[in-house]
Amino acid sequence: xxxxxxxxxxxxxxxxxxxxxxxxxxxxxxxxxxxxxxxxxxxxxxxxxxxxxxxxxxxxxxxxxxxxxxxxxxxxxxxxxxxxxxxxxxxxxxxxxxxxxxxxxxxxxxxxxxxxxxxxxxxxxxxxxxxxxxxxxxxxxxxxxxxxxxxxxxxxxxxxxxxxxxxxxxxxxxxxxxxxxxxxxxxxxxxxxxxxxxxxxxxxxxxxxxxxxxxxxxxxxxxxxxxxxxxxxxxxxxxxxxxxxxxxxxxxxxxxxxxxxxxxxxxxxxxxxxxxxxxxxxxxxxxxxxxxxxxxxxxxxxxxxxxxxxxxxxxxxxxxxxxxxxxxxxxxxxxxxxxxxxxxxxx
Amino acid sequence: xxxxxxxxxxxxxxxxxxxxxxxxxxxxxxxxxxxxxxxxxxxxxxxxxxxxxxxxxxxxxxxxxxxxxxxxxxxxxxxxxxxxxxxxxxxxxxxxxxxxxxxxxxxxxxxxxxxxxxxxxxxxxxxxxxxxxxxxxxxxxxxxxxxxxx
Ligand SMILES: [Zn+2]
Numbered sequence: 001x002x003x004x005x006x007x008x009x010x011x012x013x014x015x016x017x018x019x020x021x022x023x024x025x026x027x028x029x030x031x032x033x034x035x036x037x038x039x040x041x042x043x044x045x046x047x048x049x050x051x052x053x054x055x056x057x058x059x060x061x062x063x064x065x066x067x068x069x070x071x072x073x074x075x076x077x078x079x080x081x082x083x084x085x086x087x088x089x090x091x092x093x094x095x096x097x098x099x100x101x102x103x104x105x106x107x108x109x110x111x112x113x114x115x116x117x118x119x120x121x122x123x124x125x126x127x128x129x130x131x132x133x134x135x136x137x138x139x140x141x142x143x144x145x146x147x148x149x150x151x152x153x154x155x156x157x158x159x160x161x162x163x164x165x166x167x168x169x170x171x172x173x174x175x176x177x178x179x180x181x182x183x184x185x186x187x188x189x190x191x192x193x194x195x196x197x198x199x200x201x202x203x204x205x206x207x208x209x210x211x212x213x214x215x216x217x218x219x220x221x222x223x224x225x226x227x228x229x230x231x232x233x234x235x236x237x238x239x240x241x242x243x244x245x246x247x248x249x250x251x252x253x254x255x256x257x258x259x260x261x262x263x264x265x266x267x268x269x270x271x272x273x274x275x276x277x278x279x280x281x282x283x284x285x286x287x288x289x290x291x292x293x294x295x296x297x298x299x300x301x302x303x304x305x306x307x308x309x310x311x312x313x314x315x316x317x318x319x320x321x322x323x324x325x326x327x328x329x330x331x332x333x334x335x336x337x338x339x340x341x342x343x344x345x346x347x
Numbered sequence: 348x349x350x351x352x353x354x355x356x357x358x359x360x361x362x363x364x365x366x367x368x369x370x371x372x373x374x375x376x377x378x379x380x381x382x383x384x385x386x387x388x389x390x391x392x393x394x395x396x397x398x399x400x401x402x403x404x405x406x407x408x409x410x411x412x413x414x415x416x417x418x419x420x421x422x423x424x425x426x427x428x429x430x431x432x433x434x435x436x437x438x439x440x441x442x443x444x445x446x447x448x449x450x451x452x453x454x455x456x457x458x459x460x461x462x463x464x465x466x467x468x469x470x471x472x473x474x475x476x477x478x479x480x481x482x483x484x485x486x487x488x489x490x491x492x493x494x495x496x497x
Binding site (some may be wrong): 011046047048049051052055058059083084092095096098279286316317318320323327329338339341 | 360361364365420421442443445449458459460461463471473476479482483
């Protein structure tokens with residue numbers, strides 16, 4: 001069966017506390033963290049972007065999978081912050097990890113679920129035997145307009161998944177999607193920062209699509225919440241995944257381990273995929289994982305995953321999600337602004 | 348001048364993305380950047396492409412506090428001579444480290460970073476930099492957490 005033969009993540013080293021951002025804008029710093037469920041967020045270094053984050057995550061995945069990169073037949077990078085408006089990120093990744101030139105490559109865009117859409121495409125190619133292994137990446141260096149609510153959560157990070165059939169660490173039994181045209185969040189060409197429909201981002205967007213995606217997956221797999229050990233939802237902040245979990249009837253302890261958003265913020269295309277990686281870092285063989293990624297615009301991709309025995313052999317090879325979460329250096333708002341090019345004069 | 352840098356970057360992509368140099372089958376010397384002939388063996392040399400493992404040690408370093416325009420956002424930063432485990436040295440920026448913690452003999456590994464942007468509309472050059480080797484804990488279920496260099 002098609003599954004994950006290797007995975008790797010990358011989270012930049014810098015962090016800013018959401019309380020520091022709040023205080024700069026005259027908000028109550030004490031309240032912001034618990035209110036949003038985000039206490040600190042990752043900040044990319046001045047020389048990091050989606051290409052560099054994707055390469056680091058992909059190199060980890062390849063090392064874990066112990067595969068020959070020449071066996072990768074497709075490289076798909078999902079992001080909403082590709083370094084170029086025109087010119088793929090995927091070619092940079094493929095070259096840097098040592099792929100063959102005889103492979104297909106494309107960049108994906110679907111807000112925060114571009115990476116899981118890439119996973120689905122890779123699954124199709126593997127299942128149809130068009131390729132042996134597909135590399136699907138979700139990676140972002142998300143930006144929030146200074147002073148906007150998004151600034152508290154927009155973070156950087158990525159995850160890479162190698163999809164194949166031989167000796168998977170976890171099998172993907174089923175995937176379904178729920179997609180509508182819903183303008184809850186967007187960025188027009190040439191704009192530095194995204195715009196969003198404020199309150200509109202909740203009920204008709206995130207909650208409807210994640211909820212419907214989950215419902216479709218339960219129906220298709222004839223399963224219920226009780227059949228799963230872990231749940232992963234897209235994490236635009238720390239509150240939404242908890243609230244949607246409550247709506248679906250997920251016990252808190254089945255969701256807790258995936259909530260990386262509290263320490264690193266919303267890594268957009270990396271969000272649910274890093275949450276899944278954190279579960280794969282710790283789950284016992286036989287565990288069942290239910291994941292729903294969400295992308296504004298809007299859609300959800302839901303996956304039913306079972307952890308296999310091979311996962312035990314894969315551990316200890318590359319840094320875990322927690323290794324990256326714990327490797328951190330705090331920066332103040334001034335340094336953050338400098339790194340994130342909020343100071344235009346510096347170029 | 349948007350096309351600035353394109354040819355020179357493209358020619359070196361493989362070498363600077365993956366630290367690909369060469370190795371002489373005759374004398375066992377490693378070279379980076381790749382050489383057209385082995386300076387030790389001359390015509391007897393047999394050079395083959397070789398991708399370095401990307402692990403090494405800081406041989407010497409300097410802290411840059413006055414940088415050209417392109418690098419201002421990164422100041423101050425560290426430039427080091429890294430001795431690769433295969434025995435050759437190269438010059439690279441050291442990232443993911445606080446300047447006061449850099450020392451000669453420090454173990455480093457190659458990482459992938461943005462090297463230079465040719466202006467707002469130009470190409471972006473990527474390549475290797477180095478960072479301190481990272482702790483890999485592996486899995487908490489295992490009795491003894493492994494400490495390996497990634
Ligand atoms: Zn020689």
